[in-house]
Amino acid sequence: MVVKDAQLSLTTLKSWKAAYVFLVDALKQTQSELPHWLWRYEYPTDIDKYEKELIRTIQFVLTNFSSKCNRQKSMINLSNSERTFWVDRVVPLFQIFGDQTGLLNYQWCEVFSRKHAENTMNIKNCTSGKARFVDGMGDDVYNEERVVMESSSGAIKENIRHTVDDTVKQVHSTIAILNSDIRHHMNAISHTMTKTSAFGIHLVRTTMTLSATRLNNDCKSYSHEQIQSCEIPTSYEQRTKWLRTFDLMAKLMELLRNQKAVSDLLEVEQDGAVKIGENDTIRAMLQRE
Secondary structure (H helix, E strand, O other), X not given: OHHHHHHHOOHHHHHOHHHHHHHHHHOOOOOOOHHHHHHHOOOOOOOOHHHHHHHHHHHHHHHHHHHHOOOOXXXXXXXXXXXXXXXXXXXXXXXXXXXXXXXXXXXXXXXXXXXXXXHOOEOOOOEOOOOOEEEEEEEOOOOOEEEEEEEOOOOOOOOHHHHHHHHHHHHHHHHHHHHHHHHOOOOOEHHHHOOOEEXXXXXXXXXXXXXXXXXOOOOOXXXXXXXXXXXXXXXXXXXXXXXXXXXXXXXXXXXXXXXXXXXXXXXXHHOOOOOOOHHHEHHHHHHOO
């Protein structure tokens, strides 16, 4: 309920005051005026680098959006292929986000999940794990899988069976990421590991959902949570939908920055740069009954 209320009030986006005001003002512009208006903007002198990255993301995304709005007919009416809307609308959004924030690198369309293969490998006879492919994978600053991305339908009609299957696949794939985090940081502090997360982006028609999978305190079980959703705008008349879309992107930015801090700490602990009691390690936690 708290998460839902925060989304309804655009809490995350509004916490970046300059970015929020910039977006609201941008959405008041006519389609023909928007590109010129976006790039006349002068950044306030009192904002930090992270807010500037968010504003820069908004500038590039809305420029791309303005270009698409010149089409005679929206792509949403032309195809129900799940790849068409995904590649046309979602991939550019995340590419720009990654380019401007430096938080994610991507692979797109039928991406082999390395962590799932690692998680399903037969250790006894050293045989390869099961192959699993996803529609997109976001790698973090350590080049480790961190955001699992799925498109379950075209923009016109939902394939419910596909939606359910991809939801389950996404949960399993994010758990595989967390299991890999554990295996590679057995000497780190268990409490630090419980702060780590893997994320999901799931597109159904034009609705995009951000979710997170986290370790519970026992480091043996998991919690999966839907963080928030938004609808991707496809015409200039729908441009106010960018408010919730950028609120979601701002939330993802916040979550990834927090996760980077956790990953940095896990590396320091794993390398022995800080003193850790024997009973405080992940290894010790997992060995307890």
